[in-house]
Amino acid sequence: MVAGLAARGHEVVILDSGSPAVHRDGPPDQVHGVAVQLGDVGDRQAVAAALVGVDAVCHQAAKVGLGVNLDDLPGYALSNDLGTAVLLAEMARAGVGRLVLAGSMVVYGEGRYECPEHGPVAAPPRSVQALQRMQFEPECDRCGKPLSPGLVPEDTAADPRNGYAVTKLAQELLARVWQRETGGALTVLRYHNVYGPGLPRDTPYAGVAAIFRSALERGEAPAVYEDGGQRRDFVHVDDVAAANVLALEAQLDGGATGLGHLAVFNVGSGQPRTVLDLADALAAAIGGPDPVVTGQFRLGDVRHITADTARIRRELGWQPRVAFETGIRQLATAPLRP
Numbered sequence: 001m002v003a004g005l006a007a008r009g010h011e012v013v014i015l016d017s018g019s020p021a022v023h024r025d026g027p028p029d030q031v032h033g034v035a036v037q038l039g040d041v042g043d044r045q046a047v048a049a050a051l052v053g054v055d056a057v058c059h060q061a062a063k064v065g066l067g068v069n070l071d072d073l074p075g076y077a078l079s080n081d082l083g084t085a086v087l088l089a090e091m092a093r094a095g096v097g098r099l100v101l102a103g104s105m106v107v108y109g110e111g112r113y114e115c116p117e118h119g120p121v122a123a124p125p126r127s128v129q130a131l132q133r134m135q136f137e138p139e140c141d142r143c144g145k146p147l148s149p150g151l152v153p154e155d156t157a158a159d160p161r162n163g164y165a166v167t168k169l170a171q172e173l174l175a176r177v178w179q180r181e182t183g184g185a186l187t188v189l190r191y192h193n194v195y196g197p198g199l200p201r202d203t204p205y206a207g208v209a210a211i212f213r214s215a216l217e218r219g220e221a222p223a224v225y226e227d228g229g230q231r232r233d234f235v236h237v238d239d240v241a242a243a244n245v246l247a248l249e250a251q252l253d254g255g256a257t258g259l260g261h262l263a264v265f266n267v268g269s270g271q272p273r274t275v276l277d278l279a280d281a282l283a284a285a286i287g288g289p290d291p292v293v294t295g296q297f298r299l300g301d302v303r304h305i306t307a308d309t310a311r312i313r314r315e316l317g318w319q320p321r322v323a324f325e326t327g328i329r330q331l332a333t334a335p336l337r338p
Contacts, residue, residue, distance in 0.1 A: 001058060001060070002031045002034055003032045004242060005245055006034065008249070010248075013034075013050055013054060014031060014034055014036045014037060015037050015039055015041065015046065016038060016039075017039065017040040017041065023337075024201075037049070040083070041059075041079075041083035042078065042082050042086050044086055044089070047086055051094040051096055052094070054094070055098060056100070056248055056252065057091060057096060057100070058102075058244050059084065059087060059099060059102060061079070061083055061087075062079060062080045062083075062167075062168070063075055063076050063079040063164075063167075064164070064207075065164060070163070076164055080167035080170070081167050081170045081174065084171045088174060088175065088177075091178065092182050097185060098184060098248070098252070099175060099179075099184060099185065099187070100189065100247045101171060101175050101186065101187070101188045103171070103188040103190040103264070104168040104190055105190050105191065105193075105233070105307065106160060106164060106165035107165060107169040107172065108158065108305060109160055109165065110122070110138065110304065111150070111151075111303075111306060112152045113149055113150065113304075114148045114150060115142070115143065116145055116148070117140070117142075118143065121141075121142070122157075124141040126299065126302075126303070128299060131226075131299070134227070136226045136227055136229065136230075136303060137229075138303055138304075149304035149306070150306075151270070151272075151306055152266070152305060152307060152308055153310070154190070154264045163300075165300075179262050185261055186261075186262045187251065187264075188262075188263070188265070189240075189243055189247060190265065190266050190307075191235070191240055191268075192232065192233035192234070192235050192266065192267065192269075193208070193232045193233060194234075194236075194237055195207065195209035195210075195234055195237065196236045196322075197331070197334035197335070198237065198336075198337050199213065199331070199334075199337065201214050201336040208275060208278065209331065210336065212291075213286075213332075214336065216282060216283060216289075220288075221288070221289040221290060221291055222282065222291040222292070223291075224275055224291045224293045224294060225294060225295075225298065226303075227276075227293055227295070228276025228293045230274060230301070230302075230304065231273070231274055231303075231304040232274070232275060232304075232306065233268035233271065233305070234269060234278060234327075235267060235268045235269045235320060236322035238321070239267070239269075239322055240267055243267045243312065246316045247316060263315070265309075265311055265315070266307040267307070267312065268306065268309055268320075269309075269320045269324065270308070270320070271324065272304075273324065276291060278328075281324070282328055282331065285328050285329050285332035286332045
């Protein structure tokens with residue numbers, strides 16, 4: 001994002017907490033020639049200092065991942081929700097009227113499903129008993145028939161199914177309060193599974209692409225949960241950065257996401273792939289051991305969630321440019337973040 005914004009003539013300010021969970025060797029002094037200001041998004045003084053002279057904010061700060069256990073909940077709420085509330089309050093105080101928020105597809109919970117008999121239905125919550133029986137696919141809670149997954153549009157009702165997802169939805173709701181009360185411009189970009197250079201190394205909060213890549217780098221087989229058939233939408237980090245730049249410039253130009261407007265967009269490739277597809281592709285690109293399907297599960301995971309990206313293509317003119325095969329070859333050799 002910094003590189004893309006700077007290349008288009010924008011002056012960029014970076015605020016980073018320097019968290020050891022993200023920067024094990026310490027945060028960088030600068031990114032693409034832009035100095036990094038150290039400070040937590042939950043620190044009002046640090047946020048106020050970073051906002052001096054700022055016209056718009058791209059809010060990416062969050063504790064990510066599904067979490068390890070319930071002990072993680074306070075950390076998620078502190079970083080994601082209190083931090084967002086502090087940022088919004090200081091934006092209002094400073095008169096900053098434009099916000100692009102990094103949202104997440106996790107707010108949807110399970111994706112969109114069709115029952116062959118009852119049409120579109122909501123997938124019921126997954127049970128430990130069914131998962132222990134290796135029954136991973138959702139079934140219609142009216143007739144018990146298997147459901148067919150489809151693409152999820154932005155008007156799908158929110159149904160967060162883990163603590164992280166709840167905090168990401170809360171971020172959106174807090175931002176909507178800010179938008180209504182200030183008349184500012186809010187664009188929410190609901191990221192799907194982002195991968196690419198710069199992924200973190202060896203952290204339980206990393207996404208599945210980083211976890212697979214770290215395992216292969218150690219010479220270990222990627223451990224694939226459930227049966228590997230979980231459908232996801234893997235989108236390259238360069239395409240996500242481009243979506244942020246387009247959203248910001250649409251606000252600055254006073255277009256569909258100009259002042260007084262709220263817009264929500266999925267950011268994904270629009271091409272569903274399974275988690276096992278990702279593991280196989282990475283293992284082949286690196287030349288490492290084949291993935292191992294473990295049958296393990298996490299109750300907070302969802303089975304299928306893939307993006308309908310028609311709205312962002314139509315309204316912002318965005319489209320993903322990095323093909324999955326190209327991105328995986330790049331990820332196979334790109335340095336991971338310490």
